[in-house]
Amino acid sequence: MKNYLQSKEGEMLLLLERLVNIDSGSANKAGIDEVGGILKSEYEDLGFTVEVIKESNNGNNLLIQYEQSNNPEIIVVAHMDTVFKDGTASERPFTIKEGRAYGPGVIDMKASQVSLLYAVKALIANKRTGFENLRIVLNSDEEIGSPTSKDLIEQQATGKKYALIMEPARKDGSLVTARRGGGEYSLYVTGKAAHSGIEPQNGISAIEELAHKIIKLHTLTNHEEGITVNVGLIEGGESVNTVAPTAVGHIDIRINKAEQAAVLAKQIEDICSVSDIPGTTLRLEGGIDRPPLVKTDKTIQLLDIIKQVGTTIGIDITDTATGGASDASFTSVAGVPTIDGLGPIGGDAHTEKEYLEIPSFVERTELLASVIEKLSTKE
Template sequence: MIRDLEEIVNIDSGSYDKDGIDKIIKIFKRKYMELGFEVEVDEQKEYGNNLIARRKGNVSGNFLFLGHVDTVFEKGTVSERPFTIKGDCVYGPGVCDMKGGVIILYYALKALLDLEYPNLPDLTVLLNGDEEIGSPSSRSLIEKEGKNATYCFVLEPGRADGSIVTARKGVGIFEMTVTGVASHAGSNHQAGRSAIEELAHKIIALHKLTDYTKGTTINVGVIEGGSRPNVVADFAKAKIDLRIERLEEAEEVIAKIKEIAGRSYVRGTTTRLEGGLNRPPMVRTNEVKKLYEVFRKAGKMVGIENLGEKVTGGGSDGNLTSALGVPTIDALGPVGGDAHSANKYIELPSVVKRSQLLAQAITLLVE
């Protein structure tokens, strides 16, 4: 497992590094074919390729497993920070999010097949190369496979305390562009219509939509505009992040965002709003609660006492299957932390332990 993990961590595979992503997908194509899966590679021109591996079972049900091989790191990061083991921790770009997870998944399934476990349902593995940028090429594949799934298991990294994730917030991504009228800020200030001033009013109104009691947050994380200090700005832009716990809440908040975009604070300016809900919420339904209890039982059987569960504000591909009504459990990957930072790590002992957890849970679900 460690050798295989080292191999894929030491391949640069940022979301826009198609060559690196395709190289990793090719590795897993071979590996899953060796396990007897029928493997299809979804060829992409712009993004990295996606892989769908299927294996027919002998009991009812279809278990869908999701993983991604892209990272948030630029090409060349591997040469700066290659795969490294220090004590009980493993470091390297993507080791936590989520190359460790795709290794755990492969070895959990390999163990069951090597042992010729007698009762397995249909198994479907989907590895994509664009999750970190919102799954633009793979979303339709995930939703297609999700429609036939009994359960979905997502191999994002486990939380730092070992907890798995049973609910995630939905994610909205918007861009607001304001157009004003330029003029000289010294000699003809009154003729200008400041797009920056208009946007500033809108940002304050947007941030007031945050409601922690409902789990709703709005963040204007990027702004740009204007050209020179002595010119009244005729252009300004903001990039907006929305997080919501319930789908009904999304409809209400998005209506308010549109209202703010349509409101004029500075006469003579116009505003264009683009974007929408990128990922619906991953909801902790009664079926998810039951699924979590199966994993708690499996954890005790493999030596993981008191496997916890958490709700998180970050989205994943599990949001997409949850929206289809598929009971979805997430963060089944290795225990780790600092997911998008240079200090990203996983705990070495958790690599085998979490693979055992997933394999054991699968057996309990088909008993």
């Protein structure tokens, strides 16, 4: 398969360029659906059926499997959306420089989409097994917490033996076997406006109330237990000489263990249910909706298989834990042994410096194809 993939590297880069040069931020339904249409056509040409799960506001989600397959055992998840605003693709389109490819979403995770497709092509072209053992979910909204695809992924994961998640490998090539869970809240505060110079006594400051809540919420952080509560974005007020009538704080939550969620949610709700500044009103929205990816004994067994495959093809496989979230949480909570980071190697995701290490493109695609084949071989 290595020779086949090496001969296709140019094709892979051309497809990657095509995908990267399409704006497909999570709010850009048309762009995501354009990416999905390209991938749908590619898989259908290989004899796969593609079910389009239509969404009215978000991009459509795709369910893909070989038309002659029967009860596939492996679920593979890869997202089509990026974090970048419309116009980014034309501002800094796909480029190659000194062994790296650059562009919006190049590593997170359009290179992974190409890698997955060509892993399937390599298996078919080399008359190997495994491509018929895949249930592929291409989802449209991972970067905003997978609101339309979370239930779909959990449903599709039920009963599967393995889950392979196509987030990129870490910069050092490590796979991901543990991730923190979490969620987001927004706290809306309403006060009363007044001129801060003429009649400040008639005002009730929503910003002052929010400040009290920020301090209290941040005390819930416990680094030893892996709990982080961070009010990372605030808005409020109308002018510098007006007592602020409104304010809002957006809160990021991270947890290490599933059982921490209910306790932490109760603490947050308690803090945000009582005003510190008389006369203000509070409204809390959101929740902790992404469970952690936990490294279980079954995860370790799956990792050992991947390490063996890596050794066979000359790749030293390591693994790591990360604080970032991904759809691996949803396959993990469904009870399926899950490995993440099976895409190519790159870094600086979500920034203008985002890159793919081009030498890893073929290498990690071969690894993915070989892992799929190994997991599908009956012993």
